[in-house]
Amino acid sequence: MAYLSNLARLIRSKNAGPFNQTLDILFEDEANYLRVKDSGMINSSVISSLYGVLEENVLIFFCDVALAIKIAFPRKVSAGDIGNTDVFGAQQHAPLLNIEIK
Amino acid sequence: MVTMYAATGILGYGFPKESLETSLSKNPSFLGCDCGSCDPGPNYMGMGKAICSRQATKRDAALLVKAALSKNIPLIFGSAGGSGSDEGVNWLFEIVSGILEEECLHAKVALIYAEQNAEYVLSKLKEGKISSLDWNPELDERTIINARHITCAMGPEPIQKMIKEGAQIIICGRATDTSVYAAVPLLLGCQPGPVWHAAKIIECGAACSFPKTHDSMMAHIDGDSFILDPPNPQKKVKRVNAAAHTLYENVNPFQITEPDGIIDVSECTYEQIDERRVIVKGSKFIPKPYSVKLEAVESIGFRSICIGGTRDPGLIQILDAFLQKVKKTTQDRVLDILGLEQSVYSLSFLRYGIDGVMGKTGRSTLIPDEVGIVMDVIADSQETANTIIGIARSLLLHTDFEGRKCNAGNIAFPFSPTDIQAGEVFRFSMNHVIWLDDPLEPFRYEIKEC
Numbered sequence: 001m002a003y004l005s006n007l008a009r010l011i012r013s014k015n016a017g018p019f020n021q022t023l024d025i026l027f028e029d030e031a032n033y034l035r036v037k038d039s040g041m042i043n044s045s046v047i048s049s050l051y052g053v054l055e056e057n058v059l060i061f062f063c064d065v066a067l068a069i070k071i072a073f074p075r076k077v078s079a080g081d082i083g084n085t086d087v088f089g090a091q092q093h094a095p096l097l098n099i100e101i102k
Numbered sequence: 103m104v105t106m107y108a109a110t111g112i113l114g115y116g117f118p119k120e121s122l123e124t125s126l127s128k129n130p131s132f133l134g135c136d137c138g139s140c141d142p143g144p145n146y147m148g149m150g151k152a153i154c155s156r157q158a159t160k161r162d163a164a165l166l167v168k169a170a171l172s173k174n175i176p177l178i179f180g181s182a183g184g185s186g187s188d189e190g191v192n193w194l195f196e197i198v199s200g201i202l203e204e205e206c207l208h209a210k211v212a213l214i215y216a217e218q219n220a221e222y223v224l225s226k227l228k229e230g231k232i233s234s235l236d237w238n239p240e241l242d243e244r245t246i247i248n249a250r251h252i253t254c255a256m257g258p259e260p261i262q263k264m265i266k267e268g269a270q271i272i273i274c275g276r277a278t279d280t281s282v283y284a285a286v287p288l289l290l291g292c293q294p295g296p297v298w299h300a301a302k303i304i305e306c307g308a309a310c311s312f313p314k315t316h317d318s319m320m321a322h323i324d325g326d327s328f329i330l331d332p333p334n335p336q337k338k339v340k341r342v343n344a345a346a347h348t349l350y351e352n353v354n355p356f357q358i359t360e361p362d363g364i365i366d367v368s369e370c371t372y373e374q375i376d377e378r379r380v381i382v383k384g385s386k387f388i389p390k391p392y393s394v395k396l397e398a399v400e401s402i403g404f405r406s407i408c409i410g411g412t413r414d415p416g417l418i419q420i421l422d423a424f425l426q427k428v429k430k431t432t433q434d435r436v437l438d439i440l441g442l443e444q445s446v447y448s449l450s451f452l453r454y455g456i457d458g459v460m461g462k463t464g465r466s467t468l469i470p471d472e473v474g475i476v477m478d479v480i481a482d483s484q485e486t487a488n489t490i491i492g493i494a495r496s497l498l499l500h501t502d503f504e505g506r507k508c509n510a511g512n513i514a515f516p517f518s519p520t521d522i523q524a525g526e527v528f529r530f531s532m533n534h535v536i537w538l539d540d541p542l543e544p545f546r547y548e549i550k551e552c
Contacts, residue, residue, distance in 0.1 A: 016353045018140050018530040020236055024349050052463050057237060061355050065372065066345035072353040074237040076461075080143035081529040082402060082448050082480060083461075087143040091459050 004041075005097040007032040015089035016072060018079035021051075023071040023093060033067040039101045042069055050095040052076075104287045106300060106321045109135040111307040113162050113179060113194075114154025121318040122169055124333040128320065132286040133170045135162070136279050136305050137194065138181025140530070144399045147185035147251050148528030152193060154184075159194070164201045167271065171207055176265055178272045178282050185397075186276025187251050188217045194273050195550075202552045209271050212264035215546040216275030218252045222544065223396070223536070231537045232396070236353065238533040241396075245531050249398040252532070256394065257361030258285035259541035265289065269549055276397065278360060279305040287323055296328040298365045299385035302358055303330060303347045310347040311337040327383040329375065341372040344380045361541065363389045393535040394544065400531045403447070404484040405524035406491035408477040410498070410513035416505050417512055418473055424503055425451050425475075431501065432494040440489060447481035447490060475513070484523060491521045 005011060010026040025042070027033035036042060044058035053073045061070040077083040086092060107130040110117040114137075122133075142153055152159065163179075170177035183190015191213050202209055223246045226232050234240050246252070253276035262285050264272045274282070283301035288294060300321035303310055308317035311332045322329045330339045348367050349355040356368040366386040373381050417424060429451075433444045452458040454474035457465040477494055481487040499513050506512075538544070 014351055015141065016351050017236075017533065018144070019238060019533045020353050022349075022351070022353060024346075026346055026349075050463075059353060063345070063349060063355050065370065066349060066355070067342055068346050068349055068355070070349050070352075070355045078530050079140070080145065080527070083450065085452065085459055085461050088141055092464075094460070094464055 001100050001102060003097065004036065004099040004101055007036055007101060011093050011096050013089055013092040015075070015079055019075055021073055021075045021089050021092060023096060025069040025096065027067040030067060036101050037062050037069065041099055041101055042071070046099065047071055047073070103322050103324045104290050104292050105130040106283050106287060106304060106323065107133050108283060108304040108307050108319050109133065109162060109166055110316050110318060111136070111309060112139060112153060113137040114152075114158040115307070115316040116158065116162060117307070117316060117318045118334060119165055121333040122165055125318055125320050126169055126173060128331075128333075130175065130320065131290060132176045132178060133166050134178045134180070134282045135166060136180045136282055138184050138186050138190070138276065140397070144528040144530045147187060147397070148399045148401065148526065150183070150185075150187055150189040152184045152190065156197065160197050160201065163194070163197055164205075167198060167201050167207070167209075168205060171209055171270065176270060176272060176286060178261055178274070178285065180274045180277035180279065180282035182273050182275060185251070186216050186253050186255070186274070188215050188275065191215055191273055191275045198271060198273065199552050209552055210269050211550050211552050212267070212269035212272045213548045213550070214256065214260045214264060214272065214274045216253045216256055216277070216544070218254055218544060220246050220249065220252070223252055226536050232534050233393075233537070235395070235533045235535060241532065241534050245398070245400070248400045249531060250401055250528065252396060252398040254394040254396060254536060254544040256545055257281050257392070257541050258288055260545045260547070261285035262289050263542060264547065264549070267549060275545070278395070280360060292323045293326055294363065294387035295365070295385035296323050296326060296382070298360060298363075298387050299367055299370070299382065300328040300330070302365060303344065306347070306350070308332055308334070308337060309350070310343050311339045312343070313337065327381055328385075330380045330382070332378060338378045339380045341374045341380045344382060345370070345372045361394050362392050363387045392538045392541055394538060394541075396532045396534045396536060397530065398532040399528040402527050402529050403480040403482055404487045405527045406479050406484070406487040407522050407524055408491050408495045408498070408520055409474070409517065409522070410515045410520070411472055411474045412513055413472045414508050414512065415471070416507065417503060418469060420503060421453065421456070421473060424501070428494065428497045428501055431497050432490070435493050435497075436490055439493070440486065442486070447479060447486065449490065449494060450478050452476040452478065480527060484525070488521065488523060495520055
C-alpha cells in the first residue's frame, strides 16, 4: 500500500474558468502512473465522496502520453461568488493526498 | 516554416528582454501577448481594473512595440486590460500611444471592442442562438439585463480583418487566449491542427518549460507538426510537460473547443528533439459551427469584512454554536436598528484552521490551538455593510459563552480600524455561447494613425 502523494510528482487543483474545478495528478514515471491507473482507486465514486459532488458530474480522463490523470467537476460556488472559499481554486487538492493505492 | 512568439503569460508579468531579442533573430511572423484572465475573479471585470499595474504593463508593451515595428511584423494583444472590456482596450491603447509618442514612432493601431449591450444578447436569446456550457443552466433574460459588463470572446477572424486593413498593432478586447497566436499563421496558410495546438501551449508563455519563471516561448509550425522552442537558453521543454500542458485549466485534456472548431490532441506524439525542444505531431482541428463564448459579471452588493483570531480553547471547542449565536443576535439587532430582514444581506464566517480553505468538504478533525476568523458582510450599500459589520464585530468580541474565562474580549484583532470596507463585489453570471453566422458580427473596429 502507498499513499498517492508518495507516488505522484504533482497533485494540484485549479479552476478551468470560474465555474469548473479541476484536479490534476501527474507522475514522473510510467510505472507509478500505471499502478495508480490500474488500481481503479481514482473513480467518480471516490471523488464524489471526497468532494461532496454528484457522481454523475465527475469527469475523469487518463492521459497515457502525459502520464497524468485529470478530474473535473462543477464548483459548488463560482469563483468570487458568496460562499466561495478559494477564488483560484488552487487549494482544493488535499483530499487526494492520502488516497491509498495497492 | 512559420514562427509564433508569445511574450509571457499575461502582459505585465514580465519577460527577459534577451528572450525577445533571441526570438527576433528567428524571424517570427508576429509578436503576441495575452493580457487577460478570469482567474483572479469577477471583480476585475466588474470594476474595470487591470490585473497588472500600469508600469509593469508599459514595461512589457514598450519592448514589444519597438521590436514589432523594427521588424515590420504585427503585434497582437488579446483581452486588453485583464477582462477585455471596452475600458481595458482604451486603457491599453493609452499606454501604447504613449509609448509611440515617447519613442517618436508611428504606427497604425487597430482597436477591436468586444463588449456587448443587453439588447444584442437578448435578441440572440430570442432567436434561440444561445447555449449553456458545462454544467450551467440555460441563460435567462434577467441575467442579461442585470449584467454590468458582457463580452464575447473573439476568434482569429477579427484580428485577421485588421491585419488585412494594414494595422501594425492590434489591441483586442476579450479574445480566446489562442486566437491571438493563431490569427497570423492561419492567415499565412498553415494547417489549423498544429497552429491551434501550438497556440494553446504558448499562450501561457514559458509555463511548459523549466525552470519555471515568467518568460517567452516560440513555436515553429512546419506542415503538420510544430516545435516548441524556448528562446531563453537556460530553459528546457520536456516532452512529458508539453504533453501535460493541455491538461492545465481545461475540463477535457484531449479536446479543446475554439470558436470554429475543436482541437483534438488525443493522438498526438511528443518527441524530444534535443535537451531543450520538443516536436509535436498529430494535432487535429475538427471544424464545427461557429460560436463565441459569453462572459459577464453582475453586482452582488457591497462588502465589509473584519479579521481576527482566537486563542481560547474553550471558545474554539464550541466555535460553531458560538458563531451561530453571534449571527442570530446580529440579525435581531440589524432588524431592530436598520429594519432589514436577514434575506437582504449576507453575513458569513470563514474559520481558518478549521474549514476556511475547503469549506465543509475538507473540514479538519483536529482541534487547533488558534483559529483565524474572517467575518464577511455583503449588503445593498457600502454604508449598510459597514453598519452591519460593526454590529457583528462588537458581538463577536463581547458575547459571553459557558465557562468563559477571557471576558475582556474573545478576539485578537490585528488591525485598527477593525472593520475593512471592501467595495462593490461581483459574480460571474454567464458561461454560455452564442452561435454566429458571421465571426465578425459582435465586434466593433477602429483604426487609428498614431
